[in-house]
Amino acid sequence: GNSVTQMEGPxxxxxxxxxxxxxxxxxxxxxxxxxxxQYPGEGLQLLLKATKADDKGSNKGFEATYRKETTSFHLxxxxxxxxxxxxxxxxxxxxxxxxxxxxxxxxxxxx
Amino acid sequence: GAVVSQHPSxxxxxxxxxxKIECRSLDFQATTMFWYRxxxxxxxxxxxxxxxxxxxxxxxGVEKDKFLINHASLTLSTLTVTSAHxxxxxxYICSGRIASDTEAFFGQGTRLTVV
Numbered sequence: 495g496n497s498v499t500q501m502e503g504p505x506x507x508x509x510x511x512x513x514x515x516x517x518x519x520x521x522x523x524x525x526x527x528x529x530x531x532q533y534p535g536e537g538l539q540l541l542l543k544a545t546k547a548d549d550k551g552s553n554k555g556f557e558a559t560y561r562k563e564t565t566s567f568h569l570x571x572x573x574x575x576x577x578x579x580x581x582x583x584x585x586x587x588x589x590x591x592x593x594x595x596x597x598x599x600x601x602x603x604x605x
Numbered sequence: 606g607a608v609v610s611q612h613p614s615x616x617x618x619x620x621x622x623x624x625k626i627e628c629r630s631l632d633f634q635a636t637t638m639f640w641y642r643x644x645x646x647x648x649x650x651x652x653x654x655x656x657x658x659x660x661x662x663x664x665x666g667v668e669k670d671k672f673l674i675n676h677a678s679l680t681l682s683t684l685t686v687t688s689a690h691x692x693x694x695x696x697y698i699c700s701g702r703i704a705s706d707t708e709a710f711f712g713q714g715t716r717l718t719v720v
Binding site for chain 1: 609611639646647648649651654698700708709710711712713714716
């Protein structure tokens with residue numbers, strides 16, 4: 495079946511550090527891939543997406559590249575800020591309406 | 606992006622009472638909406654898929670008589686937690702999608718506390 499695996503958190507970084515959150519997936523067909531962010535007490539917001547192999551999604555300094563050969567969609571940011579502290583969810587959709595989520599990775603950024 | 610509005614954002618109710626949570630798609634029509642439950646520091650657990658004009662599809666282990674879902678129009682789905690117990694306390698989130706190959710848009714979530 496379809497699934498998403500992302501690195502366990504929490505991840506704690508100092509401000510301006512480089513961020514990588516790993517995400518790998520298992521899916522039939524050609525899924526669309528997403529990263530969502532959840533700030534404390536709020537719903538999820540779409541951070542970025544990629545719909546086909548080798549696409550790079552980017553937003554607010556975050557980026558992730560759809561790697562079909564490694565079935566990965568790792569999230570990266572060159573310089574994190576305190577305001578980036580949140581929970582990040584990797585997700586996929588294979589063309590049906592259901593979205594499959596990873597377990598989420600909590601990020602803490604210290605000033 | 607599209608907007609999904611969820612109301613209320615927080616609710617406290619007494620054990621044994623029922624609580625209704627509304628989820629509205631403000632600028633698109635959602636034939637299908639999803640209801641999730643999120644426990645502290647955990648991922649989203651899909652509870653049910655809400656289909657406009659028909660019965661909801663519940664995930665395994667979710668009590669359909671306890672979590673009543675109504676999707677009476679293309680812009681509104683409601684989740685009613687009936688005879689609430691303290692263990693129903695959780696964060697409930699709804700989402701909708703414009704089409705099957707687009708991203709999901711989420712409501713702000715509802716923090717339910719049953720006392």
